[in-house]
Structures are given as structure tokens and as C-alpha cells.
Amino acid sequence: MTVTDREQETPGNVLKPLFETSSGEKVCRNEDTIVVYLPKNRNCLTTSFVNGGYHEDLEAIFNHQPKNSEGCRSHSRDMEGGSIEAYIAIHAKRLGLDPEKTAGMTTAARMKNAAIATRTFRTFEVTAIVTAGIEVNGGRAGDPASWHEEDGKTVYVGGTINTIIIVNSHMRANALTRAVMTAAEAKVVAIQQLMAPSKCSTGIATGSGTDQITIISSMDSPHILTWPGKHSKAGELIALCVIEATTKALELQTGLSPESQRDMLVRLSRFNIEEKHYWDAATSLEGEHKREPFIEALRVFAKNPAVVAMTASILHICDEVSWGLVPELAGKRSALAMMRALPEMSGTPGQPHWEVILDERQSILDNWVRLSAWCVKHSCGGSP
Numbered sequence: 001m002t003v004t005d006r007e008q009e010t011p012g013n014v015l016k017p018l019f020e021t022s023s024g025e026k027v028c029r030n031e032d033t034i035v036v037y038l039p040k041n042r043n044c045l046t047t048s049f050v051n052g053g054y055h056e057d058l059e060a061i062f063n064h065q066p067k068n069s070e071g072c073r074s075h076s077r078d079m080e081g082g083s084i085e086a087y088i089a090i091h092a093k094r095l096g097l098d099p100e101k102t103a104g105m106t107t108a109a110r111m112k113n114a115a116i117a118t119r120t121f122r123t124f125e126v127t128a129i130v131t132a133g134i135e136v137n138g139g140r141a142g143d144p145a146s147w148h149e150e151d152g153k154t155v156y157v158g159g160t161i162n163t164i165i166i167v168n169s170h171m172r173a174n175a176l177t178r179a180v181m182t183a184a185e186a187k188v189v190a191i192q193q194l195m196a197p198s199k200c201s202t203g204i205a206t207g208s209g210t211d212q213i214t215i216i217s218s219m220d221s222p223h224i225l226t227w228p229g230k231h232s233k234a235g236e237l238i239a240l241c242v243i244e245a246t247t248k249a250l251e252l253q254t255g256l257s258p259e260s261q262r263d264m265l266v267r268l269s270r271f272n273i274e275e276k277h278y279w280d281a282a283t284s285l286e287g288e289h290k291r292e293p294f295i296e297a298l299r300v301f302a303k304n305p306a307v308v309a310m311t312a313s314i315l316h317i318c319d320e321v322s323w324g325l326v327p328e329l330a331g332k333r334s335a336l337a338m339m340r341a342l343p344e345m346s347g348t349p350g351q352p353h354w355e356v357i358l359d360e361r362q363s364i365l366d367n368w369v370r371l372s373a374w375c376v377k378h379s380c381g382g383s384p
Helices: 084-094 173-193 233-254 264-271 275-283 291-302 305-322 328-339 364-379
Strands: 008-010 013-020 026-029 033-037 042-046 053-055 060-064 073-075 102-106 115-121 124-133 155-157 160-167 212-218
Touching (some): 060 160, 084 102, 102 212, 124 233, 291 364, 305 364
Parallel strands (some): 160 212
Antiparallel strands (some): 008 013, 026 033, 033 060, 042 053, 124 160
């Protein structure tokens, strides 16, 4: 990756060089757009609304944040030009690009939060450029839909993971398609490792509802890659770049990181369990009811590593029950047995009256909230 200090001017924009690949692709950025300028003899596969699909004659790819798009949900007909296709063509012209030879992707993520990862092996080099945000429309494949497309009407939703991959070897159309599959799986790996929640169900997200991707290869290269799947070195490096860049981009854009996920309340949020539920559970238990000290103690308790670990284990049992991998009763009995270790593991003195706190007739999560609320209340002076 070569960084230069030279600036490239285009009408109405100043694009500052970000880096240049070893095969000659120049990547530039301004406040709302990243542009990849393609040398001749490049082929690509892209999900862009304009010039989407497979092409061998494109001159540029861009990733763009439209104005007022952060957290926005609006119809694409409200965009400048009246459609996403028209808007991409308009913006291409603003950048000094030929709309006939440009593909573009849009997102609500900021370009300053883009992450770049590069890996090499012998003569092979791959670079991934990712912008990411799933705090608004993160979803799991198969979740209930947000809209139905009919008569060309679509909805623009804030969020999106946009990925641009540049390889210095030659991949024909079938290999580019295989590489897209590898990259898509790698994106899911990054999200799953962060346990990012879906906003449409209680599942773990697999992306956003509007993710896009572009992958570029060099037809000039004498090195032809025929199968960039998981078993090949090319597939491994594509996946590693996507995982690294996606993970970093999510942290830069929204603060989503391993550190931010080390919190019981964060983990429970995908089941819509909040501080209010804990306070309601606490007021049903014996003892004094003082909300402020309870909530303060709850937030401290939620970050206890042992509590986070047990929460993760309990929630995984819930997931396995919902996936049909574990029978519900067996999963519940196992979870309740694990819960009995919570007071000691969390450093809470004493033991509750188990016959009052745990109830096999109620759900795993209802039992967890009641028991952990007891631990919090017991630790902040609210016990009898």
C-alpha cells in the first residue's frame, strides 16, 4: 500500500489520495466519497444500481454517503434525480467521472470511518476497503422483511456494509462470483464474532439489509485464479482482509467492538431486555426499592467478566433451543442448573431462596433476569 501526498482535483471536489495498490489502482477520498480509479484492462463484479453485474470496461468505482443520509429511512424517489440510478449518475458527474463507465454504491456510513486491509502471498495481493454500520438496519438472513419492492419503488435505509475488494491477479467472471461468496461469508464471520444483534429479530445479525460489494481483478496479470474459495490461498486472504476491514470499520463507525460487547445488558438487548425490565424484577423481590443505586449497581454488575461469560452461555442455549438443536425442556433445565452458580461467580454474598427465584414454568430469560436482579439488589444494599 503506497500513500502519496498528491491531491487530485475534480470539478467541485477535492479528492485526496488514500493509497495506490501495487497493480496501479488509485484510491482517493473526500468528505463523502471514496473513489477507486481503475487502470485499463480491469474486470469487476458489482452490485451497483448503475452498471451493476459483470463489466470489463469500467473506469471507476465509488462508495458514497449521500447528504442527510445518516440514520435515514426514505424512498429512493426522494433522492436527487428521483431514483437511486439517477442519483449515482449525477454524483458520478460531480466527481468528474463518466456515468457510463462508473459504478457506485451508497451508504449512511462516513467515509472517514472506512477501514482498509491488505494481504499478500508470493505474487498475490488483495486489498479490502470497507465502510460499515449496522446499528440501524442490522439483520439476520431470513428475518421478517421491512418492505416489498413493486413497480420499481424501493426504500433507502440508513446503515450498510459496503465492500470493495481489489486483487492484482486475473479472475474470470465465475471466479469473481466465487470470490463474492467468500467475501460475503467473511463479512458474516466478522459480525458473528462481535455477536452483533439483528434489529428485526432476536437473532445474531449477518449484515444489514442494504449491503453492497464490488470486486475488481486485473486482466493484465499473467496469474489466473480459477477458484478463490475457502480452500484456496486466495480465498483465505480475501476472507482475512474482509474480516479485518469489516471489524475495524464497525468499530470506527459505531463503536461496536469486543470491548463494547463485554456487557450483560448489551448482550441482552437483542431480546429487548433493558434496565427497565431489571427494575421491574427488582421491585417484585423482597427488600428496599431504591432505583438510582440499583441501576448504578446493575451497570457495574453487567460488566463483570464472569457475568458476561455466563450471560453468553445462557443466551447460546436460548439460540440453540430456537434453532431446534436442543429440546426446550432440556435446554431450560441445563440453563437453570448453570444459573445456580451465578451468585458465587459474580461475587454476590449469600444464596437466594431458589424455590422463589427459579421457576421451571417460566422462560429461561425470565429466570435469568429475576436471578441477576436479585444479585444486583443484594449487592447494593437492597436486600432484607
